[in-house]
Amino acid sequence: MQPRLPHPSSLHLTLSSCFLRAFFDETGTDTEKQIRLLQRVGIGAETLAADNGRIPEDQFAALYRLMASESQDEMVGLFSRPLPGAAMKFGGYIMITASTVGVALYRYSRFLHMIADDIEVVVAREDGVASVTLVEPSGPRRCREIGLELLLKVIHGVMSWLIGQNVPLISIDFAFAAPSYVDDLGALFPGPIHFDRPVTAITFDAALLDLSFRRTEQDLRTFLSRQPSEWLCSPSAKQPVTHLVRTCLLERGVGSLAAAEIAQALNMSQRTLSRRLEGEQTTLKHIQDTLRRDLAIHRLTQTLDSISDIANDLGFGDIASFYRAFRAWTGVAPGAYRRDGGASPVDA
Structure with a gap:
């Protein structure tokens, strides 16, 4: 079954838990208020505490709007x-x-x-x-x-x-x-x-x-x-070739395309593709890994797709590999992230 993938322009960027902790610190938000705000917008305390936690941009946007509304301050302190x-x-x-x-x-x-x-x-x-x-x-x-x-x-x-x-x-x-x-x-x-x-x-x-x-x-x-x-729009203008690769992977399958197929789809040799990505200070593997991460977060929070289907669609050979990768990406398990993010779990 063809997975339901977002359009490249609608795939939310994610922000780090490190950024969110600094944001709370700079806005003077105490721990008790942090917990209440996070619960309101569906961000788990585990995600905030994790060194490698990731927060979808739409959840941060909801948090920002809530804080601005409560404080009557568009720059939230x-x-x-x-x-x-x-x-x-x-x-x-x-x-x-x-x-x-x-x-x-x-x-x-x-x-x-x-x-x-x-x-x-x-x-x-x-x-x-x-x-x-x-x-x-x-x-x-x-x-x-x-x-x-x-x-x-x-x-x-x-x-x-x-x-x-x-x-x-x-x-x-x-x-x-x-x-x-x-x-x-x-x-x-x-x-x-x-x-x-x-x-x-x-x-x-x-x-x-x-x-x-x-x-x-x-x-x-x-x-x-x-x-x-x-x-807070994602700046694809910064890395045009990276954006093309991400779009290609979204349209043709992030878990199935080999480097040669990506280069061919973009009408360039593998060497040229690698050189141009190096000029944008990235690699094909890094793009694939971050896209898998963002797609996993998107589908866990925006769909009811089963975790096994998500793992399969993203090219993982077994669900255990997906669990290990997701923990490395975000610091929490997929099931816990889904519960915190607001989507009803299909499996955990």
């Missing part, structure tokens, strides 16, 4: 004072009537300056390169580092939404040291990431600023109803 509810809504209305992306970003920067004093957003261009910089006032930092990371991701996500495609970035710079969850930032931002830089900023092709776009109020309402998922 990451800035020195709450960002008023509906800030994204009003910022969106300001942007969608702009003539170009550059005008939209400038308007958004002025709007943020009115409601938040932890940072100033500065949009600039020079020699064909545009930048959006988060300028911090002198003295001690007023907002959390994750707050700076997420605000940059909001700006990148909004730009991508305005033009209807993922915006590739020339660089992503942070004015602080690399955090323990650095791999998660690599999954969120489509470009090379640098730490300990003078400022926190993203840079991209300045031609983007001159692009016109068309977004309606209905588009904005849909965007807002799905946040933060809409601005």
Whole structure:
């Protein structure tokens, strides 16, 4: 039986338990509240505690929305004072009537300056390169580092939404040291990431600023109803060949295709495929393993497929091998992950 696979664009990215622990720490969420919030959105305590735990992006998005609603703060305590509810809504209305992306970003920067004093957003261009910089006032930092990371991701996500495609970035710079969850930032931002830089900023092709776009109020309402998922989009623009391989595996069978078949499907030799993946700092095995992981998480939390069927569809010779791999991926057994994730178990 052909497994029910998600479309590549709908397969959720996953975030590490390390990122989630840092997020709770930076938002000042105490242990008792963490437990209550995790139960509400279907994330197991075992997953949070595991060194290699994984949380689907949609569960993190649900957690973020819940925290924002309870705190009446769209930055959930990451800035020195709450960002008023509906800030994204009003910022969106300001942007969608702009003539170009550059005008939209400038308007958004002025709007943020009115409601938040932890940072100033500065949009600039020079020699064909545009930048959006988060300028911090002198003295001690007023907002959390994750707050700076997420605000940059909001700006990148909004730009991508305005033009209807993922915006590739020339660089992503942070004015602080690399955090323990650095791999998660690599999954969120489509470009090379640098730490300990003078400022926190993203840079991209300045031609983007001159692009016109068309977004309606209905588009904005849909965007807002799905946040933060809409601005946490997986950046396939960062690794185009990796994205092609993932799409090929999803369409033709992650558990059955050999390297030669993948290369042939992509109209290139195995050597060329390997070289291009090396240029994107990955390997075919790594892509297959992470895709298996994400597919397993997707089907355990979004379907009622039996664990034995999932193991077979993902190319495992026996269910015991799948159990070992899933524990290595997430730190918990498939049955426990399914129960925590909200889908009714078929088997355990």
